[in-house]
Amino acid sequence: MALSQHMDVTAAGQRVDFSGFFFSWVRSHTGLWMCLVWIPVFLFAPAADIVAMIQDGQAPAWSTALAVVFLMGLAATFAGSVVPASHGRRGSGVQASLVLLAGLACAAMVSFSWVAPFALPAIACGVVLQMRHILPVIVVISLFAGTVVWLVGGGPAGAAGAAVLTFLAGLGNFVVHRLVAVIAELDAARSELARAAVYAERARFARDLHDLLGHTLSVIVVKAEATRRLASKDPDAAAGHAADIESISRDALTEVREVVSGYRSIRLGAELDAARKTLNDAGTTPEIRNEVVSLAGQAEGLLGWVVREGVTNVVRHSGADRCTIVARQDGAEAVVEVTDNGSGTPSGAPDPGSGWGLAGLRERAAALGGRLTASAYDGGFRLSVRVPIEARADDDGTVRR
Incomplete structure (x- = not known):
């Protein structure tokens, strides 16, 4: 809305x-x-x-x-x-x-x-x-x-x-x-009900804006650092990164307008391609597998948001040099897992998996009858979500399958 x-x-x-x-x-x-x-x-x-x-x-x-x-x-x-x-x-x-x-x-x-x-x-x-x-x-x-x-x-x-x-x-x-x-x-x-509708819209706007700009600004920071490093050594490569910053900024402006209008849509395939490029630019080796055959309803959007938030956390907080993203189907559920070999705890977070971004993802998953887990382990940090493939959420939050 x-x-x-x-x-x-x-x-x-x-x-x-x-x-x-x-x-x-x-x-x-x-x-x-x-x-x-x-x-x-x-x-x-x-x-x-x-x-x-x-x-x-x-x-x-x-x-x-x-x-x-x-x-x-x-x-x-x-x-x-x-x-x-x-x-x-x-x-x-x-x-x-x-x-x-x-x-x-x-x-x-x-x-x-x-x-x-x-x-x-x-x-x-x-x-x-x-x-x-x-x-x-x-x-x-x-x-x-x-x-x-x-x-x-x-x-x-x-x-x-x-x-x-x-x-x-x-x-x-x-x-x-x-x-x-x-x-x-x-x-x-x-x-x-009117007050609840306004509150729900404010929560949606805050969640989408955080998920959108948090990722985009992280990519811009990575590109800006690469531009600074290459400016004296490889001007052509630095110019390419600068052009990417311009393109990303224009796309971000369009996406912000879509968030305000309530028509923001996320595609899993596009987010996986963007994740590969972002991780490479950040010096993190990506390993990405997309085994999802088909998605319906709003499940694809949720998986795309998980990939975006997971990659943002890897680039900003983990210090990892390797990141694995797997999207697969498990029966009637779609699953996305984002794992890295970094520090295991996002910087500034009192507990693994805390923060507004992950809280927003939990809300999205709950609205579709799914579940999200985020936890540190010996080898790094794991973010995982499961959601029914056919799940849809009505405006009032009721899950339909």
């Missing part, structure tokens, strides 16, 4: 974060918005009755005071149920608040014929209870509301209306609550 495409992904991720802010806020403040919405909706009619009782002046003072207590108790108990539960605190206190809320709703119906408060316990269930308990409890509360209305003289129509109102209020709130939660989770997941 091109770098510009991933910049678009970054911008898309920012837009996702902005568009999902509302749903994230609603999800993290469930108790607050439920109190702001449902308490006024379902307690408006009872509050209007209390105002009418006060203005009429004919109702006993104790009745008006009891109505106010019921109304404030309903609001306070509803808030005491949903606010702690929305923050994950579903302790016994929250459960007791839900029971008290149902009791207050029942008492309000019996004392003042208020049907609307029965919806509040059903609504609170969507936050207070666990998922598997919500629907059965809402059904029980709805049937209970209808039964209470029937017993106090509301008749079949009033009982059915109370049951339906309670059920729809509870179920509707539960659906909205879950929908908001799912949308918030999806927005968070999309943002995380």
Whole structure:
């Protein structure tokens, strides 16, 4: 994927974060918005009755005071149920608040014929209870509301209306609550995927740039040293090396552009030919055997990168005078081994096989279901990789064969 495409992904991720802010806020403040919405909706009619009782002046003072207590108790108990539960605190206190809320709703119906408060316990269930308990409890509360209305003289129509109102209020709130939660989770997941895509592209770019320029600059250094040595002794040979430096530099510029565009491709045969020439120029005797019959998918590119990185390490770190590169097929796997008779440990590396270049190769091999080993031995250093011949890696890193 091109770098510009991933910049678009970054911008898309920012837009996702902005568009999902509302749903994230609603999800993290469930108790607050439920109190702001449902308490006024379902307690408006009872509050209007209390105002009418006060203005009429004919109702006993104790009745008006009891109505106010019921109304404030309903609001306070509803808030005491949903606010702690929305923050994950579903302790016994929250459960007791839900029971008290149902009791207050029942008492309000019996004392003042208020049907609307029965919806509040059903609504609170969507936050207070666990998922598997919500629907059965809402059904029980709805049937209970209808039964209470029937017993106090509301008749079949009033009982059915109370049951339906309670059920729809509870179920509707539960659906909205879950929908908001799912949308918030999806927005968070999309943002995380966008960030992961940008990180993966940065890692690819860094890995390719290291593998590419590390090798190219090493070859340029070897050519420059040869040019310096031959400048006074053999001007024609020095000029040939200088021309090679110019050609390599131009090729490197083209390859860097390909890396930026995401279309860099490596061929095993070309890398083996380049390795032979590079090793000869560095004064290292090459022994190269290519026994690979055919390659498919992305296996050839991985083997080419291994040859390039292995030769770079031989030229820069090993001090070897002989290097052997073998590419062969072992059943359904392709194998490349790069061995030398040098010091056995790359210069500056705390452990054999460490370093960004080899780490990048391990990532490439893992993405294709292969495995890479790098270790010192008595006679030098060995770099080896095995990869399924038909392996391919999707954009998400999934290996296909």
